[in-house]
Amino acid sequence: MRLMAGGHEVLVERWRELAAAHAAVTEKLEHVLHERHGLTVSEFEVLQRLAEAPAVHCRMQELADAVHLSQSALSRLIGRLEDDGYVNRAMCTDDRRGIYACLTANGAKLLVEAEPTQAEVLAETLPGA
Numbered sequence: 001m002r003l004m005a006g007g008h009e010v011l012v013e014r015w016r017e018l019a020a021a022h023a024a025v026t027e028k029l030e031h032v033l034h035e036r037h038g039l040t041v042s043e044f045e046v047l048q049r050l051a052e053a054p055a056v057h058c059r060m061q062e063l064a065d066a067v068h069l070s071q072s073a074l075s076r077l078i079g080r081l082e083d084d085g086y087v088n089r090a091m092c093t094d095d096r097r098g099i100y101a102c103l104t105a106n107g108a109k110l111l112v113e114a115e116p117t118q119a120e121v122l123a124e125t126l127p128g129a
Contacts, residue, residue, distance in 0.1 A: 026041055029044075032117055033121075043077060057103065059101075089101060
């Protein structure tokens, strides 16, 4: 039974292809980053976003939005990275309610080691790469 009309089935098929490609890349990246560097994809992305941020720190809310995590999920992730010495938290000097996640030297070192792994996996798994 076909319930879709017009070009809708084309859009659905494109969506399914995109979702499958995303899942394949994420699964491979998750496996290889964890195996080689002990990182999840989300942890890697947080380190990468912090490294790219001005002064290698970012407000927690902005970081949560950037990596598509809830504030509570990001807080737990930052806690793990903090326990491992890759980030620390600091109070925002402009707004006492704000908290920064800050990349440490150890976090920057780990990121430098892990970025070639990300590039390798993306080159292997992204369609058309």
